[in-house]
Amino acid sequence: MSHVTPQSLAEAANRDLAAVLGRSTPLTPRDRLAIPAQEMPTQDPAVRRHNVQEVALGYTAEQARLESMRCLQCRNAPCVQGCPVRIDIPGFLKAAAQGDFLGACAVIKQNSLLPAVCGRVCPQETQCQEHCTVGKALKSVDKAVSVGRVERFVADLERDGGHARAPVVKPETGKSVAVIGTGPASITVAADVRREGHHVVMFEAFHKPGGVLVYGIPEFRLPKAIVQKEIDALTAMGVELKTNFVIGRTRKLKDLMGKDGFNAVFIGTGAGLPKFMNMEGENLVGVFSANEYLTRANLMKAYDSGRADTPIFRSGKVAVLGGGNVAMDAARTAIRLGASEVHVVYRRTEVEMPARIEEIAHAKEEGVIFHLLENAKRLIGDANGCVIAMECLRYELGEPDASGRRRPVEVKGSEFLREMDTVIVAIGNDSNPLIPRTTEGLKTSKWGNVIVDDTGKTSLEGVYAGGDIVLGAATVILAMGEGRRAAVAINHYLQKG
Amino acid sequence: MHRILTKQQLSADVYMMRLEAPHIARERLPGQFVILQLDNEFGERIPLTIADADPDEGSITIIFQAVGKTTHNLADKKVGDHVESVLGPLGEPTHISKFGTVVCVGGGIGVAPLHPIAKGMKAAGNKLIVIVGARNRDLVILEDQMRALADEFIVCTDDGSYGRKALVTEPLKEVCERVPKPDLAVAIGPPIMMKFCAEATRPFGVHTLVSLNTIMVDGTGMCGGCRVTVGGQTKFVCVDGPEFDGHQVDFDNMMQRLKSYRKHEDHAHHQCHLEAEIEARAGRPS
Numbered sequence: 188m189s190h191v192t193p194q195s196l197a198e199a200a201n202r203d204l205a206a207v208l209g210r211s212t213p214l215t216p217r218d219r220l221a222i223p224a225q226e227m228p229t230q231d232p233a234v235r236r237h238n239v240q241e242v243a244l245g246y247t248a249e250q251a252r253l254e255s256m257r258c259l260q261c262r263n264a265p266c267v268q269g270c271p272v273r274i275d276i277p278g279f280l281k282a283a284a285q286g287d288f289l290g291a292c293a294v295i296k297q298n299s300l301l302p303a304v305c306g307r308v309c310p311q312e313t314q315c316q317e318h319c320t321v322g323k324a325l326k327s328v329d330k331a332v333s334v335g336r337v338e339r340f341v342a343d344l345e346r347d348g349g350h351a352r353a354p355v356v357k358p359e360t361g362k363s364v365a366v367i368g369t370g371p372a373s374i375t376v377a378a379d380v381r382r383e384g385h386h387v388v389m390f391e392a393f394h395k396p397g398g399v400l401v402y403g404i405p406e407f408r409l410p411k412a413i414v415q416k417e418i419d420a421l422t423a424m425g426v427e428l429k430t431n432f433v434i435g436r437t438r439k440l441k442d443l444m445g446k447d448g449f450n451a452v453f454i455g456t457g458a459g460l461p462k463f464m465n466m467e468g469e470n471l472v473g474v475f476s477a478n479e480y481l482t483r484a485n486l487m488k489a490y491d492s493g494r495a496d497t498p499i500f501r502s503g504k505v506a507v508l509g510g511g512n513v514a515m516d517a518a519r520t521a522i523r524l525g526a527s528e529v530h531v532v533y534r535r536t537e538v539e540m541p542a543r544i545e546e547i548a549h550a551k552e553e554g555v556i557f558h559l560l561e562n563a564k565r566l567i568g569d570a571n572g573c574v575i576a577m578e579c580l581r582y583e584l585g586e587p588d589a590s591g592r593r594r595p596v597e598v599k600g601s602e603f604l605r606e607m608d609t610v611i612v613a614i615g616n617d618s619n620p621l622i623p624r625t626t627e628g629l630k631t632s633k634w635g636n637v638i639v640d641d642t643g644k645t646s647l648e649g650v651y652a653g654g655d656i657v658l659g660a661a662t663v664i665l666a667m668g669e670g671r672r673a674a675v676a677i678n679h680y681l682q683k684g
Numbered sequence: 685m686h687r688i689l690t691k692q693q694l695s696a697d698v699y700m701m702r703l704e705a706p707h708i709a710r711e712r713l714p715g716q717f718v719i720l721q722l723d724n725e726f727g728e729r730i731p732l733t734i735a736d737a738d739p740d741e742g743s744i745t746i747i748f749q750a751v752g753k754t755t756h757n758l759a760d761k762k763v764g765d766h767v768e769s770v771l772g773p774l775g776e777p778t779h780i781s782k783f784g785t786v787v788c789v790g791g792g793i794g795v796a797p798l799h800p801i802a803k804g805m806k807a808a809g810n811k812l813i814v815i816v817g818a819r820n821r822d823l824v825i826l827e828d829q830m831r832a833l834a835d836e837f838i839v840c841t842d843d844g845s846y847g848r849k850a851l852v853t854e855p856l857k858e859v860c861e862r863v864p865k866p867d868l869a870v871a872i873g874p875p876i877m878m879k880f881c882a883e884a885t886r887p888f889g890v891h892t893l894v895s896l897n898t899i900m901v902d903g904t905g906m907c908g909g910c911r912v913t914v915g916g917q918t919k920f921v922c923v924d925g926p927e928f929d930g931h932q933v934d935f936d937n938m939m940q941r942l943k944s945y946r947k948h949e950d951h952a953h954h955q956c957h958l959e960a961e962i963e964a965r966a967g968r969p970s
Contacts, residue, residue, distance in 0.1 A: 392904050394724045394769040402906075431771045433904055437707050459906035463918060470913050470937055472944045479907035487901065488726060496728035496753055497901075498945040572940030619905050621923060 193228035200249040225254040232552040239406045251340040255284035258332045265318035271668040274298045292341040303413050306339025309664045310543045353423045357384035362681045365449040367434045370398025371663045372654025373455035375670030377426045383678045387426045392433040402486040435625035451649045451677050458616035458655035468566030473574040477517040477613035484520045502526040502609035509613035510540035517611045518555045529555045534562035534582045534595040577605045616660045643673030685766045694825045697750045699759050706742030708772045714800035715778030719903040721769040730754050731900045733797035747796035774903045775926045780804040784867035787813040787859050789852050791873020795826045798872045806833045815855050821846035853884040860888040875939045882930030892930035896921045912938050
């Protein structure tokens, strides 16, 4: 795929928008379907392989308007059904189509607190855009209205133009809520609970807030400055933030309520316990969890080797095991750190890959090599205990499994070797056990997820939970939706008490 | 921010500091550690054991050896200076109860985390045998404190400059040969020392706890960088440890993993010495 420059995309959009605005008759649905789908301007792959700046550069105003005009304003709004937080998508696209971008952002913010983040990292093709009538009419989900890109544009415009206003906070109630974790679920709870006039204290184990948005998702996909703005908005509302404070160790959860006087607690600690494959050689030198690799690169800034004290493995040939967004993030990070070859190894086919289509496409453009229907069986080390090769097995697809995806079946006797000096395991996360282990009476599932009722309440009075600690590893938008639900329950609980 | 309340140099490269950390001081128990960071933008996070704590004063005591860039920079700090981040207390505390006779073996700076454990074991009513070892006399730390706790105290040095000229494994083996044999051994020190302590006690079936200090980033189970093989299973030192059954730990794999970033660290360390030298030369009147 050849790279189209942002400039030529902008020029085409200027021309097309002028033509539409010059018409004397209103747009018919047929006209709308004929408007070209607006491609996201991106950094040239050959350039971005060597930097950590954001890959997607964002629409121009003309592109945002044109893309919004492609929306047919369906009365039944199937896109809204696909959105975990039920954003009024036709509503905000209508405003954006008219050039009222701040109005569009206001519509989104009725339901979503983090449009600049979700516009970037939501898997729109399996949510709103999957159901889009335009995509269906043009027989490709790729041709659906790019809801996320417009969302990103209006959110960036609002923020960068200094138009974002801190939400109004009701008079102080004298009640206080402890929010554990500072990822997307917790950010949502903090804002929604604070708005009602309750005092909110957020506890973060790391030295910086943002959770997976800062340690996991790379700068080239989500600039950290955007996350910091969201955190700043919370502190401007009067939310208190305590970093380097790990609940379960620095303070027990029950002491927050019993001794420190918090009236309610929200657990939003995420799915921070990396899964490994339990294969031979997995503890060799040069084998990392994607969490470790990404945390070193992102939060600890190891990509800036001149300034950062935290080291990161200097790799030649890298294998990333897994097919999700985290695997793509790890592979693309390895490219940027100067690896000579980066291979993604996934045991199903590309269709089953959980990663977003856009991330897979970006990875390919940047030179990541994909090996499908293949998996590592064991890792082989040298005399110093460093990984030097990976024994792989070929797979084929069998009958569908419980997830509905066709089950990968290993091809017996198909073992072969791939030489690698680095292996990054990106096959998902389990729930972090720190809080369940140190909180008596907190019920968890056999996978270690905190069990909640349909309001987000746990087995303990006044204690709520949401996000990946409840769902297992999921998405930012689902975590936000969970946070919103728990915040409603917490506000209700505090009002009652 | 954590203010440095006191600072004392214990030997050529070993320092003791009392830091303001009221939350950690309140909760910490023997066996636990902290993760410290000097600069939140570009600093690295390093695990350090907690040697002592004073909940009333709201302070913890750390003892560290200046071996890398961060520990060198920490050693350069003065009383009244601040440490930007300290996270803790991390790890599972030591299981302390009355076992009978407990032999505590500390090598080099390992005596620092051993001290609160020995103190706890003594208070729980155990008979306490303490073996302290170091390369030479100057590197023996906390001798008076350990001697005060011990029912029997043995000190040895590699070069014989103080106490017995022996490795700690020698007196440890002798203690295990006694009848009755000790009920528990706790060995903390360099990995190679812990490995051979575990080998020394193994034939006698004396349960041996070791406390591991591996490479970590977050210290809360999120990164898995600290993982070790224990009894054929992968364990995380930060949340499952830091103490494990020494007879089950794959020390060879652990020691190899500790060297993962050796090249990078040597470079950083070299740079750090170079910068210090340049500064020293620049500051010297000509």
